[in-house]
Amino acid sequence: MNIEAAVKGRRSIRKFLNKDISPEVIRDILEAARWSPSWGNTQSWNFHVITGESLVRFKEANQRLLIDDTPSTPDIPMPESWPDACRLRYNDMGRRLYDSLGIARRDTDARRKLRIKMAYLFDAPCLIVPTIHKDNAVEYAMLDIGLIVQTLCLLAHGQGLGTLIMAAAVQYPDLIREIASIPEDRRIVVGIALGYPDLAHEINNFERKRAHLDEFVHWVG
Numbered sequence: 001m002n003i004e005a006a007v008k009g010r011r012s013i014r015k016f017l018n019k020d021i022s023p024e025v026i027r028d029i030l031e032a033a034r035w036s037p038s039w040g041n042t043q044s045w046n047f048h049v050i051t052g053e054s055l056v057r058f059k060e061a062n063q064r065l066l067i068d069d070t071p072s073t074p075d076i077p078m079p080e081s082w083p084d085a086c087r088l089r090y091n092d093m094g095r096r097l098y099d100s101l102g103i104a105r106r107d108t109d110a111r112r113k114l115r116i117k118m119a120y121l122f123d124a125p126c127l128i129v130p131t132i133h134k135d136n137a138v139e140y141a142m143l144d145i146g147l148i149v150q151t152l153c154l155l156a157h158g159q160g161l162g163t164l165i166m167a168a169a170v171q172y173p174d175l176i177r178e179i180a181s182i183p184e185d186r187r188i189v190v191g192i193a194l195g196y197p198d199l200a201h202e203i204n205n206f207e208r209k210r211a212h213l214d215e216f217v218h219w220v221g
């Protein structure tokens, strides 16, 4: 697969097949992803790969915390507000997601059920959790994490796997910390659900939009 095809062909996957991934495939993806760039080659990331019984335990407990309306305490604060253009895109994306499942805007019950499925990682058989040392959870190191996360998602796509980068997976970091034995001094940045995509499912097929270049590129000279 060429690079442009990989970049344009990747999409967020929100329904996974009930099929395990061989550890070698996950290892191959991480093996290649480690060639991502980072500030001064610091490579300050750690990755925790959670599968099997440990993942089932996580998914069940994560879902339970959500159902019980437990207040979330993410290590990396969620944005409190968006600039107008971003908010509009965020809302548009949500509408497309719900529309794909025929969920009406006012159907709070169906929306909640979707959030509950999300807390179960849409049945993904693997969760990869990048962490960073607490003293290094600064903007540039976060940029490094973003670079390797996208690299990983593209490599997974190249292997026929699907990914979903998930803030929703790390809303209860103490749970992940306990299950994956993550030291107290590491910040859990985000989760990446990984698995074989259910390509026929509506939720994996809705049209996504992107801003036109005119909206965000400023040519100089």
Ligand SMILES: Cc1cc2nc3c(=O)[nH]c(=O)nc-3n(C[C@H](O)[C@H](O)[C@H](O)COP(=O)(O)O)c2cc1C
Binding pocket: 010, 011, 012, 013, 014, 093, 118, 164, 165, 166, 167, 168, 169, 190, 208
């Ligand atoms: C940092 C980050 C956090 C995200 N968290 C979630 C999430 O919790 N739930 C979800 O369904 N999608 C999540 N996404 C996926 C975005 O919604 C998705 O990337 C965006 O809508 C663009 O769609 P695409 O990935 O299909 O191109 C997240 C993406 C990023 C980069």
